[in-house]
Amino acid sequence: MAKGERKRALRGRAGRMKGGRGSGRASSGQVRLWGRHPVEAALMNPARSHSKLWATREGIESLDGELPENFPVEYAEVTDLARMVARDAPHQGLVLECAPLEDVHLDEAIAGSDGPLVILDQVTDPHNVGAILRSAAAFGAAALVTQDRHAPPESGVLAKSASGALETVPWVRVVNLARTMDEMADAGYWRIGLDGEAEANLASALPVGRVALVLGAEGEGMRQNIAAHCDALARLPIGNAIESLNVSNAAAIALYAVATREASQ
Incomplete structure (x- = not known):
């Protein structure tokens, strides 16, 4: 079905949302996503x-590709959606x-991918994650790894910030982050923790082969036990004008450094 035909079909079968129906919450056990790229x-x-x-109607017009046959679609007003x-x-x-995505295990995520791993130690802001x-999607990361209890759940806010990457980057949630880092070492990953006080800069600390980048929460940084499970600590070479970078900016720069290292090899 062509895009225009799909839209006409949607118009034919979509219902009409009545004003005031929106509750602002998803049904039990469900996730509510919004925005063109996440949806x-x-x-x-x-x-x-x-x-x-x-x-x-404008939202439907903005979509690319085809919706599944008989997909439940209901037209709504902008004010209804806002609620x-x-x-x-x-x-x-x-x-x-x-429904939320199914759990992904580390061995599943790294199978067939030599991309870097991104480990977040108690980073809880959904915008940052x-x-x-x-x-991680832009630079070909194999997976995002977080501790289950100290990371945000799937949500519309997180998905909007991810701009579609929530659906493409495996997200591994674990009970014990330190133990999982041991498993990464066994799988051949060199674990580099980003620490603004480290003596070595990231470029000099990057090895040949698989890399796991470890980032701690803003302000507090990595916990001592997590830092102890790193093979090396490294800093980003930022100037003295600011004390530190936002954790999402630091992750992007570190992933770029890994990508350019691999391109030059």
């Missing part, structure tokens, strides 16, 4: 189990309710 990526992800899409998402969230005429996922 489009989730619709294209065969690993997602979708419940329903609410959309304006279904976080306050002042840019939903762009699209709100999708779906989403931005890191976006950089």
